[in-house]
Amino acid sequence: QKMAATLNPAYALIEKKTAYKDATTYNNFYEFGTDKSEPAQTAGSLKTRPWTVTIEGEVKKPITLDIDSLIKLAPLEERIYRLRCVEGWSMVIPWIGYSLSNLIKKVEPTANARYIEFITLDDKKQMPGLRSPVLEWPYVEGLRLDEANHPLALLTFGMYGEVLPNQNGAPVRIALPWKYGFKSAKSIVKIRFVKDQPRTAWNSAAPREYGFYSNVNPEVDHPRWSQATERRIGEDGLFARKRKTLMFNGYSEVASLYSGMDLKKFF
Amino acid sequence: MALSQKQISGIKAVIFLLALLPFFRLVAFAFLDKLGANPVEFITRNTGDWTLYFLCIALAVTPVRRLLNVPWLLKLRRMLGLYGFFYASLHFLTFLWFDHFFDVQEMWKDVLKRPFITVGFIAFVGLLPLALTSTNGMIKRLGGKRWQLLHKLVYVIVPFGVLHYYWMKSGKHDLTQPLMFAALVGTLLLARVWWHWSATARNQASA
Numbered sequence: 001q002k003m004a005a006t007l008n009p010a011y012a013l014i015e016k017k018t019a020y021k022d023a024t025t026y027n028n029f030y031e032f033g034t035d036k037s038e039p040a041q042t043a044g045s046l047k048t049r050p051w052t053v054t055i056e057g058e059v060k061k062p063i064t065l066d067i068d069s070l071i072k073l074a075p076l077e078e079r080i081y082r083l084r085c086v087e088g089w090s091m092v093i094p095w096i097g098y099s100l101s102n103l104i105k106k107v108e109p110t111a112n113a114r115y116i117e118f119i120t121l122d123d124k125k126q127m128p129g130l131r132s133p134v135l136e137w138p139y140v141e142g143l144r145l146d147e148a149n150h151p152l153a154l155l156t157f158g159m160y161g162e163v164l165p166n167q168n169g170a171p172v173r174i175a176l177p178w179k180y181g182f183k184s185a186k187s188i189v190k191i192r193f194v195k196d197q198p199r200t201a202w203n204s205a206a207p208r209e210y211g212f213y214s215n216v217n218p219e220v221d222h223p224r225w226s227q228a229t230e231r232r233i234g235e236d237g238l239f240a241r242k243r244k245t246l247m248f249n250g251y252s253e254v255a256s257l258y259s260g261m262d263l264k265k266f267f
Numbered sequence: 268m269a270l271s272q273k274q275i276s277g278i279k280a281v282i283f284l285l286a287l288l289p290f291f292r293l294v295a296f297a298f299l300d301k302l303g304a305n306p307v308e309f310i311t312r313n314t315g316d317w318t319l320y321f322l323c324i325a326l327a328v329t330p331v332r333r334l335l336n337v338p339w340l341l342k343l344r345r346m347l348g349l350y351g352f353f354y355a356s357l358h359f360l361t362f363l364w365f366d367h368f369f370d371v372q373e374m375w376k377d378v379l380k381r382p383f384i385t386v387g388f389i390a391f392v393g394l395l396p397l398a399l400t401s402t403n404g405m406i407k408r409l410g411g412k413r414w415q416l417l418h419k420l421v422y423v424i425v426p427f428g429v430l431h432y433y434w435m436k437s438g439k440h441d442l443t444q445p446l447m448f449a450a451l452v453g454t455l456l457l458a459r460v461w462w463h464w465s466a467t468a469r470n471q472a473s474a
Contacts, residue, residue, distance in 0.1 A: 026304035034441040037303070089305055134440040209438045224381050224438055233304045238297070238365055 003158035004076065005096040011079035011152075018091035020160050022234045027167045028085065029186060030134055031120065031127040038129070039167035046126045046187065048171040057193035058113035061106070067171045071157050073106065074098035078161075079154060079175075084216045084249045086180035088242075090230045095175045096158030101149045103191075109145065113193035116148045117141070118174060118185035135201050141185035142198035142212070143176070147257055152177060156184075178251040180214045211267040215258070216249035220267045270339050282343060286350045289317045290357070307365045314358035319432065319448055321351035322425050326455045333462070345401055348421070352398040355428075359391050383434035390427035393420055422459075425452050 025040045032039040032046075051067040065073075076096050083091045104116075122138035124130045130137050147153065154175040157164060164170040169186025176184050182202050192198075202210035209223055218228045229242035236242055248254050258266075270278075293310060296302050302309045325347040332340040362384075367374045378388045397418055399405070406414045429452055433445035 022304040034439070036305075089308075132443070205440055206438050221380075222438075224383055224435070226377070231305065231307065238302075238306050238310075241368055 001163045002161060003096050003163045005078040005158065005161070006075070008077040008079050011077075011081065013080040013082065013092060015080075015082070015092045016235060017080065017094055017160075018232075019234050023091055023093055023159070024165050024167060026233060028087075028181065029129075029167055029169070031129045031137075031139065031187070032167060033129045034132070034134060040165075042128050043166035045128070046121075046166040046170065048166065051171050051189075053172060053188060053191065055103070055107050055191045055193075057117075058110045058195060059193050060108035060110060063107060070103075070155075070172065074102040076157070081154070081175055081177035082249050083175075083177065083181055084230060084245065086182060086210065086214065086222060086227075088225055088227070088230050089233050090245075090249075091233050093175075094160055095154055095156045096161070097154045097156035097175065099151045100153040100155045100174065101151065103155060104145075104149055107193075109193050112195045114145055115194050115197055116143050116145055117190075117192040117194055117198040118188050119190040119192065120185055121187045121189045135205055139185060139201045140198060141174070141183055142194075142200050143183075144197075144257075145193070147176075147254075150254055150257065152251060152254065178215055178248040178254045180210075180216060182210070183214050213258075213263075213266050215254075215263065215267075216245060217247060217263055217267065218245040219247075220264055275339055275342055279343060279346060283346060286321070286347075289313065289354070307361065310365070311358065311361050314354050314361060315432065317354040318351055318358055319425075319428055321347055321354060322421070322428065323448070323451055323455065325351055326421070326425060326452065330455060330458045349398060349401060352394050355391050355394055359388075383431055386427050386434065387431035390424050390431060393424040393427070397421060397424075422456055426456075 026036050027039040028036060029039040029043070032042045049067070052064050053067065053070055054062075054064045056062045075098065077098055078094055078096050080092060080094045083093050118141045120139035120141075121127065122130065143153070156169070156173050156175045157171065159165075159168060164173065166187075169184075169188075172188050173186040174184045174188070197212060200212060202214075203212050216227075221227050227245055230245045231242050293302075293313060296309075297306070325344055328340050328344040328347065332338060363369060363371075363374055367377070378384050397420060400409060400414060400417060409417065429445060429448045432448060433442065436442055436445050
């Protein structure tokens with residue numbers, strides 16, 4: 001199903017886009033199974049209409065929006081972003097959406113709102129992976145409010161000129177190109193504004209391995225593998241050397257968000 | 268059930284070819300571009316899985332032979348164990364070649380820094396003397412007793428292999444498969460402990 005959007009030239013990467021087939025069959029979405037080929041096979045059971053997203057917590061104007069009105073909240077842009085997975089592979093994906101800041105402005109966060117929390121659907125009937133206790137369900141991810149307000153943070157509804165396939169987080173997800181992929185919550189049903197740093201899914205599962213910030217950082221290794229290099233899916237095949245990973249995945253414009261912070265400590 | 272030498276040779280030939288199928292499947296997939304979005308990961312996982320399958324099958328030979336009273340199974344054990352080593356070598360080669368491009372220094376860094384790779388590496392190195400002494404000539408040269416003692420190393424190597432898999436999966440909290448291997452290997456090793464104990468008890472009673 002097509003989705004119309006205008007390419008934002010500020011985010012028109014000149015790197016080769018990942019093949020649609022790879023981007024839609026090689027997914028980490030544990031709600032649909034832990035194997036990367038599973039989401040494409042099992043996500044058909046997800047019903048993306050009707051769908052509502054509740055925005056609540058430390059805001060002056062809490063609201064529950066129908067997905068179609070949420071899509072119409074701001075003009076849709078196409079943005080080509082790098083995606084770096086914490087596992088050491090990367091893709092280049094043309095997303096469709098608008099800056100999350102548009103939605104944040106609309107609900108008017110209170111002075112208490114310092115963090116934002118994204119909560120994924122938690123319905124065993126639609127998501128077979130929820131039956132296994134690999135993580136605490138529902139999947140929760142979060143950002144500091146200033147990170148969420150950065151123009152790069154994209155509230156995402158489509159990719160490759162089409163609405164999001166279920167296995168990629170339909171009907172609405174986040175795309176945060178300077179952070180490891182798992183920070184980008186998928187199939188979101190609730191967005192909460194909170195005072196304290198939220199307990200996020202991977203961080204509480206393995207705090208030594210997955211920090212709250214999880215910015216792409218070639219200098220901070222994952223305990224079980226190096227983050228200095230990455231394999232670009234579809235390009236860096238068997239016989240190609242891996243490419244160097246860039247600080248903040250190459251999005252140096254976010255650096256000011258973290259000035260004065262020890263990124264080895266707040267990884 | 269007694270089989271003729273000819274029948275056993277036939278069975279061995281069939282199993283020899285069957286055990287190569289996973290390898291040829293990988294080669295075919297590589298040429299047909301069917302290794303998926305991340306070919307290196309596919310090959311690494313696949314060869315790792317088959318290493319554990321063959322080592323478990325080799326460890327199962329003695330218990331199955333005793334339980335079902337099929338003594339000729341013993342004649343397959345060496346080949347099954349060597350296939351475990353074959354897939355372990357492919358697994359290691361994938362790591363050395365496609366992950367590190369034969370940069371041995373980089374490889375050592377990984378081996379020393381990351382416990383799951385450390386134990387996997389130890390397990391692989393442990394398999395080397397067993398593979399090298401698997402010929403009839405080496406059995407003779409070492410003498411049956413010493414040879415047997417050396418090959419009992421496999422009781423340590425396989426648990427290391429399972430631990431390697433467990434730690435690899437643990438950060439992702441996806442432990443179903445490593446736990447299944449752990450249960451299987453645990454059973455196969457406990458069966459030996461049990462037989463050893465009951466044999467000692469019997470000897471003491473008759474003494």
